[in-house]
Amino acid sequence: MTSMSIPAGGVAAESRTARRRVPARVWVGIAVLAVFVLAALVGPLLRPYDPVATDLPNRLLAPGSHTHEGGIAWLGTDQVGRDLLANLLAGARITLLVAGATVIVGGAVGLVVGLISGYFGGPLDTILSRIGDVQLAFPSILLAILLAGVLGPSITNIVITLAITRWVIFARVVRASAMSTRRLEFVDSARVLGCGHLRILVRHVLPSCWQPLLVAATVQVGLVMVAEASLSFLGLGVPVDTASWGATVSLGRDYLGSAWWISTVPAAALALVVTAVGVVGDGFRDLSDPRSQI
Template sequence: MKPFLSALLRSRAGLFGFVLVMLFVAGAILAPYLGLASPIRSSLTSRMVAPTWTGLFSPGAHPLGTDELGRDILSRILYGSRTTLLIAAGAVILGGAVGTLLGIVAGYYRGIVDRILMRVVDIQLALPLMLLALLVVAAVGASTQNLVIVLALTSWLRYARIIRGQVLALREREFILSAHAIGAGTWRIMIKHLLPNVMTPVLVIATLELARIIIMDAALSFLGLGVQPPSPSWGRMLADGRVYITTAWWIVTFPGLAILLTVLSVNLLGDWLRDYFDPKLRTAR
């Protein structure tokens, strides 16, 4: 743990990404305890109030302004981050679990199993993933559970392909051959010996996939196929506020910045993790 933290502290980009990610996670967790205005309560007397830092800690303060219905922008961004991060994390975990398992199975068994699974991956990769997500959400309906499943459906492919390559290299290593020699079962070898040795690439892929899924979730919400009102979501905030961009710029600017900074921080952290776990890249730097 100590070498990991020291390497992180030496990387400005990695540290910046890590700090921003932690801030967004903390904001999402602590949102109900910060004394903010309700993210769904409208106030027509407070419509499109401009951002102001005067009386920041007073009960009626709106540091990031209000939207066209008088709802507090800061509160909606923080509560929206809870939904966004929950969906993205759920999709990453589900997609990662399915993709890693199928990648291990394909790489270990090879032959017909490998060919079938990889052709499924090729076919799905040939389809525009955003279009696939739109079609599935339109068919099954927009809910948190459905979004997690749909976004995981677009995510498992990358895990499967990369983990398969890792397993093809690992299966000829001495410790795997030794496990075979002492009579270890197939699933025992895959779970006990192969899985721990592919967790590093899984972690790196998961971090980079998290950023992509956050963007896809925002895009679906923008098109009205994400989390439905009155629950706040960043993409929906952009969609609702785009008609006021010339008269109330803050309605779309701050949710847009939230998406930008979240994706940027996750990508920076993912790039640093890739460099840290790859000895060749670490040596080059």
């Protein structure tokens, strides 16, 4: 009687697949983010929102109340009668835009600086590293408040402000990957074959930096959302004629006793989205880290 045996390679492959199975909490986080992105893209088209319009007869309506026109304010209205559901959807688009643009701009600057610093090393690496150390010595939120106060409130300025406070994080991640890759044998072989620095950076060093850079980006997205909301709460973020979750929380703080939903609704939405981003970022980091799969 011949016994059936499973090849060792098949067992190893099956074991690796089991170890890399995505946890259920990550799928929940992805689902929350998908709903958030869909609401940010489609919501303002289905439920238009005018941040400067007022509707005083419908002011301070509780969630689920009927408006004077016969409609339903599902999430209530604020102190000037604006619908909070429409405000939430419009603010989601601004939050998504600021977070995405900040990560792209800050990540691009950090990628270039980290590649140059980690690959060439020497005095150039020392200078760039000390610049990063000096910036990290200041709390990022205080630096953002300073820059936002100087530049003024606008979406472009808030992206520039937050990108300046985040590029160091990306630069350090890329620098570490570039420093470990430049010592590998295939990079030395490329030098022996006469490849220039630019070709080695693009063809051999850069591919090893994408994975840790993407992991850092997923973590920073949630932090950027909180930073944007904080600046808008202080009146230093987006302009007053633009919907923002942080600005809505700030406007509703005087009504916490009588109209708690004005501040609670956007604050709860921000907490939910940031938590989902954190869960997805942790899952992505665990899947990309070989040590977590042992």
